[in-house]
Amino acid sequence: MVELDHSFSTGKDEAYNWEAILDLDRIVPCVEGGRVVERTSPEAAKAEIKVRMGAMSLTFNGTVEVVERDDTAHRAVLRIKSKEKSGQGHANADVTFDLDDGGGKIHTAAQISGKAASMGEGVMVTVLDALITDFTQRLAGI
Amino acid sequence: MPTLGPGDGTLTVRTQRTGAAAKAGHDLVIEVTSWQATLELGDSPSVTLTADPRSLKVREATGGVKSLGDDDIANIEQTIDDEVLKGAPIEFRSISVAVDGERVSVRGELQLGARSRQISFDLLLVGGRLAGSAVVKQTDWGIKPYSALFGTLKVADEVRVSIDADTGGQADG
Numbered sequence: 001m002v003e004l005d006h007s008f009s010t011g012k013d014e015a016y017n018w019e020a021i022l023d024l025d026r027i028v029p030c031v032e033g034g035r036v037v038e039r040t041s042p043e044a045a046k047a048e049i050k051v052r053m054g055a056m057s058l059t060f061n062g063t064v065e066v067v068e069r070d071d072t073a074h075r076a077v078l079r080i081k082s083k084e085k086s087g088q089g090h091a092n093a094d095v096t097f098d099l100d101d102g103g104g105k106i107h108t109a110a111q112i113s114g115k116a117a118s119m120g121e122g123v124m125v126t127v128l129d130a131l132i133t134d135f136t137q138r139l140a141g142i
Numbered sequence: 143m144p145t146l147g148p149g150d151g152t153l154t155v156r157t158q159r160t161g162a163a164a165k166a167g168h169d170l171v172i173e174v175t176s177w178q179a180t181l182e183l184g185d186s187p188s189v190t191l192t193a194d195p196r197s198l199k200v201r202e203a204t205g206g207v208k209s210l211g212d213d214d215i216a217n218i219e220q221t222i223d224d225e226v227l228k229g230a231p232i233e234f235r236s237i238s239v240a241v242d243g244e245r246v247s248v249r250g251e252l253q254l255g256a257r258s259r260q261i262s263f264d265l266l267l268v269g270g271r272l273a274g275s276a277v278v279k280q281t282d283w284g285i286k287p288y289s290a291l292f293g294t295l296k297v298a299d300e301v302r303v304s305i306d307a308d309t310g311g312q313a314d315g
Contacts, residue, residue, distance in 0.1 A: 056214040115207045126162040130292035
């Protein structure tokens with residue numbers, strides 16, 4: 001299990017951010033290479049993420065779902081379950097958003113196996129950290 | 143003036159990966175499949191080379207978390223065209239050529255894209271076979287080295303360009 005903490009800033013008020021992070025059609029594309037394939041409910045979707053690893057790319061297919069939400073504290077947990085396309089690997093994560101005015105904090109607890117994990121945990125953590133940092137920067141424009 | 147091309151030998155570019163996630167990438171040997179060079183070693187020695195920037199083909203890939211498939215290789219070649227060389231001209235013209243036995247020391251002007259600057263390298267001419275290489279630092283020519291995985295995987299700034307060709311005795315001057 002890899003656990004990482006990040007913060008983000010949107011410059012927008014908390015109510016706006018709360019609505020935005022719960023809208024999977026807006027939040028999923030903030031992950032580079034991420035897209036919603038199909039909305040299966042207001043709080044769940046089938047999604048895909050394609051990660052370019054230089055010459056090659058790894059594609060993960062799976063689901064993203066809002067599994068916890070506290071509309072008062074503006075805290076939500078998005079659960080990602082995915083499987084490597086044409087491979088045996090998995091990438092699963094619980095991403096906890098804890099909002100405040102103008103932005104918020106993100107806690108990520110991820111489990112990754114397969115080719116991505118074969119880079120070694122240190123490398124995987126570095127890449128995951130860079131991916132989430134990129135995600136937080138994209139959130140600024142949400 | 144004697145002219146060399148792909149029928150006489152190979153012109154290759156070797157790239158190496160760097161960055162925190164270097165393990166995820168591949169070191170590449172890329173062949174330039176369309177090029178033309180001249181080598182004159184007479185009273186006024188000179189070396190020229192022109193290469194088609196859209197003729198680069200991946201021949202070897204080592205490292206990475208999985209081996210490259212045909213699609214991956216096609217993607218690399220497309221990336222070279224679209225994001226790295228962008229089809230811009232590649233041309234070298236010598237300014238000075240010094241011949242010392244089998245060693246040919248060359249200094250000249252290399253144009254890569256919009257930028258032109260000097261570069262020096264040595265060639266060996268042994269028994270009609272010409273071989274040598276030059277290190278090209280991409281950023282010196284305004285080329286941003288390719289990077290992926292949010293900047294954690296990069297192609298090293300310096301790439302090695304090598305020639306190995308049979309002059310068939312043409313360059314004996």
